[in-house]
Amino acid sequence: MKTLKEKILSEGEVHEGNILKVDSFLNHQIDIPFLKEIGREFYSRYKEDNINKILTIESSGIAIGSMVAQEFGCPLVFAKKSITKNIAGDIYLTPVESFTHGSTYGVIVSKCFLGKDDRVLIVDDFLANGNALNGLISIVKESGAELVGCGTVIEKGFQGGGDQLRKKGVRVESLAIIESMNSESGEIVFRD
Ligand code: 5GP
Numbered sequence: 381m382k383t384l385k386e387k388i389l390s391e392g393e394v395h396e397g398n399i400l401k402v403d404s405f406l407n408h409q410i411d412i413p414f415l416k417e418i419g420r421e422f423y424s425r426y427k428e429d430n431i432n433k434i435l436t437i438e439s440s441g442i443a444i445g446s447m448v449a450q451e452f453g454c455p456l457v458f459a460k461k462s463i464t465k466n467i468a469g470d471i472y473l474t475p476v477e478s479f480t481h482g483s484t485y486g487v488i489v490s491k492c493f494l495g496k497d498d499r500v501l502i503v504d505d506f507l508a509n510g511n512a513l514n515g516l517i518s519i520v521k522e523s524g525a526e527l528v529g530c531g532t533v534i535e536k537g538f539q540g541g542g543d544q545l546r547k548k549g550v551r552v553e554s555l556a557i558i559e560s561m562n563s564e565s566g567e568i569v570f571r572d
Pocket of ligand 1: 508
C-alpha cells in the first residue's frame with residue numbers, strides 16, 4: 381500500500397531493538413481518515429471470503445479492527461490481555477509472549493463471542509515474530525471457527541513471523557513489509 385509506505389518513511393522512527401514507532405498515526409495519535417483507507421484496503425483483499433467476524437487484540441488493534449469491521453459490516457471482537465470482572469462465563473485463554481514488553485501475558489476471549497459459525501479475519505497493527513497472531517489463531521481453532529486469514533498493517537519481514545505463518549498455510553496480508561531497518565541511520569527498506 382503506497383500511501384502507507386510513504387507515511388512510514390516520513391513519520392516512522394526506527395528505535396533500537398528492532399522497534400518502529402509510528403505513534404503519529406497508528407499507536408498513539410490515530411489518523412482516522414488514513415485508518416479508514418486501511419480498512420478499505422483489507423476489505424478489498426478479503427471481500428470474496430464471506431467474513432463475518434474480525435478478531436484483534438487490545439489496545440492498538442482496536443482502532444484498526446473497528447475500521448475493518450465497518451467495511452465488512454460485521455462485529456469486531458478484541459482479545460483482552462487480562463482477566464477483568466466484566467468478562468464473565470467461559471473464556472478461551474492462551475499465553476502470548478510480548479515483543480515490546482519482553483514478558484508473557486494471557487490473552488482472553490469470551491466463548492460467547494467466537495464459535496463454529498464464524499469466519500474470522502484476524503487483524504493487528506504489527507507482525508514481528510508472530511506470537512500475537514499465533515495466540516489469536518490458537519483461540520480461533522479452539523473455538524471451532526474458520527480462520528480465513530490475517531491482516532497486519534506493518535510486517536517486519538526480517539523477524540520471520542509472517543513467513544512462518546505463510547509456510548504453515550495461513551493467508552497473511554500485510555499492507556507494508558519491511559525488509560530491513562537501521563536505528564542509527566534511520567533507513568527503512570521495504571520488500572518489493
Ligand atoms: P509479534 O507477536 O508478532 O512478535 O509482535 C507483534 C505485536 O508486538 C504487535 O501486537 C505490536 O503491538 C507489537 N510490536 C511488535 N513490533 C513492533 C514495533 O516495531 N513497533 C510497535 N509499535 N509495536 C510492535
